[in-house]
Structures are given as C-alpha cells and as structure tokens.
Amino acid sequence: MSSRRDIYKLLVIFTVLSVTFFGLGCVDSSSDEAGEAEENGTGAGPAEESSILKVFHAGSLGVPFEELEQEFEAQNPGVDVQREAAGSAKCVRKITELGKNADILASADYNLIPTMMMPEYADWYTAFAKNQIVIAYTNDSKYSDEINADNWYEILRRPDVRYGFSNPNDDPCGYRTQMVTQLAELQYEDDRIYDDLIIDLTGMTVTEENGIYTVHVPESEAIDPDTSKIMLRSMEVELSSALEMGEIDYFYIYRSVAVQHGFNFVELPEEIDLSSIEYADNYGKVQVERASGEIATGAPIVYGVTIPTNAENSELATEFVELLLEETGQQIFVENGQPPIVPAVAGGKEAMPPALQALVE
Secondary structure, eight states, X not given: OOSHHHHHHHHHHHHHHHHHGGXXXXXXXXXXXXXXHGGGSOOSSOOOGGGEEEEEEEGGGHHHHHHHHHHHHHHSTTOEEEEEEEOHHHHHHHHHXXXXXXXXXXXXXXXXXXXXXXXXXXXXXXXXXEOOEEEEEOTTSTTTTTOOTTTHHHHHHSTTOOEEEEOTTTOHHHHHHHHHHHHHHHHTTOTTHHHHHTGGGSSOEEEEETTEEEEEOOOHHHHOOOTTTEEEESSTTHHHHXXXXXXXXXXXXXXXXXXXXXXXXXXXOTTTXXXXXXXXXXXXXXXXXXXXXXXXXXXXXXEEEEOOTTOSOHHHHHHHHHHHHSHHHHHHHHHTTXXXXXXXXXXXXXXXXXHHHTTBO
16 A cells, blocks of 8 residues: 555455345456457447457456446447456556556556556556455365365375466465465465465466565476476466366466356455454465565455556546446456455545545545
C-alpha cells in the first residue's frame, strides 16, 4: 500500500470480509495476437476507435470479467470491450516494456501495480477482491478418493501422479504456489515437501535466513520442469483444460477458478492458503525472487485494478471500473466464488477519477 494507513484499512477490510463473505449465499480472452487482430473489428455499434475499451487482466479474472463485459456492453451500446488475459506480471510488462496501450489493468496481485507501474505507468490502484489457493482435481484424477487437506502433498509425491502450476515469472498464482508449498513444510512438520515437489523436479532453489525462506526462480527456460511429473504453463487457467483432458491429475489454482470450472478441490489450512489476514505474519515467512530480481512476499491474496496513464479511453475505463466496484460487479464476483472487498481499498486515492473516489476507502 502507499501508506501505513492504506495497509491498516486493508487489514480491517479482510477481517470483516472473512466473516461476511461466506454468509452470502476471455470466454477467457483471446491471445495477444487475436486481441490485436480484433482492433479493427466491429462492436455492437459503429466501429470507431473511441468505442473500443482495451482491458488487460489476470487469467483468473476471465469468467467474472466476461460477465462484466457483457453487462457493460449492454449498458453502453456501441462499445466493444476487448480483453486480453495473461499472467498478471506479463500483463503489466505489456504496458511497461512492450509499450502497449491498455485502458484497464487488473492484476491477481494488487502489489504489482505500485511496484511495477507507479509512478510512470499508473497513478493509483484499488484492491477489489480476494482469493485463496486450492488443489483442484476431478473424479478421474488418480487417488481422488483419498486426497484431503492432511495428505495432499503425499498424494502429489506418488510416482504416477502428475500435477501442474503456472510460471512464477509470469503469474502470481505461480509464485503463490511456491509460497504455499514451502509453507506446507512448516505446517505439516515435514522438511522434504518443497524439495520433493519442486526443487528435485525443477531449476528452482530455496535459501533460508533468520526464519525467512526465499524461493529463487531462474529464467523461464531454466525452470526446466520434469515433465513426467510437472506441467508448467504461463498462466494458471491454461491448466484447466489439461485437467479436464486427464493430462494432469491435480493443479494449484485459485478457489474461484475451481468453482467456475466445477472442479473438485482440496481446501488447504488457512495457515498456508494465503486467504486470511489472521495468518499474514505466517505467510510472510516465504518470499519468491523472480528472474527479474523482483521479490514477492507471502501475503493474503488481493486483486487490484488501475487505469494506466497511457489509457486511450479513460472515460469509458472509469465507467467500467465503477461497474466493477458497485453492487452489480460485487455480485458477479460473489456468484463466481470470489469474495469482493467491500468497500474497495485504494492506494493513491487522490489521483483517482472523482467518480471512483466515492466507491473506495
């Protein structure tokens, strides 16, 4: 957060949300190339440049953002919302390194906005939803009738079981997978869990200093997973089809994505699933150093959104973010198994459009 007060606000929101949420009752976006090819296509109205709203978002936001797109286009005839889904860090780099224009950037880790985009590429952000890591599977997964919150790591260890996770260099779910697996060693008092499931099968390593564990992720090509055991993909939702087709037995994923796809899933202990502010100090015992040198520290999972400074249609973007933060958007997230933060918590609030300032703390 941009100040200690912002952080305090977010902690309070999490505490309240954890009590209230469970009492509430692009199609994933196209690839980069397909998204670019659509720029000259037509929307619901005249194909004018000003009627296009470009949204870069985390893959795990694909389903709720598709519903937001449909609602927004229904409210705004003639507007064509064009979404590009990718790992959150990759989405950010499209703007900061590749010079692409986006009207909205939505990340599965809000902290990527202040650390990778501000102040040059963004003036503000708001945290709008939370999530947790689970282990997803189907009835056809090997040992699906045995797996539970006490033995999941033992099941993954079995020689004939294949599992997947996303690339930590591209995607927050990928580096959060590393955090969860390393934290599992402390939770289950088994100091071989991370070694057996990650180190011995990839190019990743871990060091420990003063009780803090740092996972070191090499360049993506050097991660070099043992493909007989591990499937690695750029973003976590790319593993969904692999699970459905039986190419893998399990994969680490956000609870919301598992719910949206109708997967079975193991809910991990709160001490390690990155869902609860109560265990924030415990999560902070693990950090992940990506190949870029950037370090992500274990923390509750919080999604963030901003309107980049290079947005070509900031007025429409403001209206879309309004929809996201208002009751309609909140309900879309509730129905998709992902708790909204109500009200959303902002960093750099004074730089936000006035219409959005009224919706955040």
